[in-house]
Amino acid sequence: MRFYHEVLGWTFQRLRDAGGHDYVQALVSDEPVAGLRPHNHSVRDWTLYLSAWDLAATTERARRLGGVVLEPRPHALPGVGAPVLIDDPSGAGVGLLELAGGQAFTAGVPGSLVWVEFVTRHAALADRFFGRLFGYTQRQFGDGHQVDYVVYSIGDDSALGRVRMALDTPADTPPRWIAHFAVHPDVGFNESLRRAHSAGARLRFPPYTSSLGKVAVLSDPLGTRFALIDPSLAAEWEYGSAADDPYDD
Template sequence: MIISPPPGGPGWLELATTDPERSTRFYQDVFGWTYQQVTDGTGQGYVVASLFDEPVAGFRGHRAAVRDWTLYLATPDLAATSAHAYRLGGGVLETRPHVVPGVGAKLLVDDPSGATFGLVQPERGFTAGLPGTLVWAEFVTRQAHLADRFFGALFGYGQRQFGDGRATDYVVHSLGEDSVFGRVRMDPGTPPEVPPRWIAHFEVDPDLGFDRTLHRARDAGARLRFRPYSSTLGKVAVLSDPLGTRFAIIDPALASDWDYRSAADDPYDD
């Protein structure tokens, strides 16, 4: 379903890749996405991915390898929200918005704990919450309290702690009754060179199921990061695509008691 996101809700999802053709082929093989090539406001090519003719994500070329999908949070006033992010200690990474037809105007921002996310003033909604699309995102960081203060002040998220906040520190950021993303404190044993990161979670097709989706992804060139685990959200496998970008598949039908595992348990930056 195409959603019109509220301020602070997921507004777009994007992959910057050194090889757009290889990246798009992989996600087409796994999720059945189709693609439309558009020209952005700078005259550069941009690929809009769709599922059943509804937009689900974007791809843009990038000179260096990028290890994560970028989640964009929606705002009705991009200039005001990016200025607010800067005042809160964020780093605005672009001097002017990147405008994509059918998507909107967007900017990249580093939060104070060091991970990149996006702000978007959407031209339209995008499809999420269905099989083959984004259904959840986790933000993994060492500086958990710093991240919570920043995002809480930026969009006024409600924050609910799961775990004891020490040995297990998982906070869900919400708008009213709607969860937006989970913030995970990185395992203390993680090597210091491993950066904070976002992990986009895509729902499996129930007609295909978890195991067959995982096999399909591995046949297409994905690497399984560690053993699949279960949570109250569903059964999860964290993978990296053929170019090394991390993502997860999740099957809500296989939800079970929460065991507090997450993408934070992958300590490797490779």
């Protein structure tokens, strides 16, 4: 909480889920942008939750498509909704969330989630699973061989990027979801990166510029990986992602 307050300006409110477990909601301008909860082990990445109109139906469809349901009886979060965790067939965990009536998380503004990349070696399997689960259309960037970056979209709205790991990535490198949080325009990319470093972050991949913005992949003081992005510094599309991380672990 201290780290993300210093870097992204988050404030927090404490809640309890339906099972009586602690839950912290992160806020930007009093709007929810993320959630935190205690965990007994280190957490490699932020958990992404994809919105489901009908949680039971989407969970069952994920199971039929080869996913493994990890939380068959979710604990509802007050003012948030009911979440379920699954392992998709390509080897990574992801959440499904049916939002409570009238509720929504804020995204796409400074301090919040603006982009997500799913990095996996089983690219074709991921494309098939998520395409069938949510009806994503898929657009290939790069040549599909040396550079394999696919954007999943719903209608005209892009949802996330799927990245195939480099062919020489070590076999024990796990798949991962990289959450990209936007820096504040009045703070800027370099100052945000400096604040993150001062607050205990580790740079995991040299900053690069893409059509989405300038990006730095970091791990926070607890080792959880994420990215800072400045959309105002977007340039012509040039491939770069956490898949190329020279410090894969």
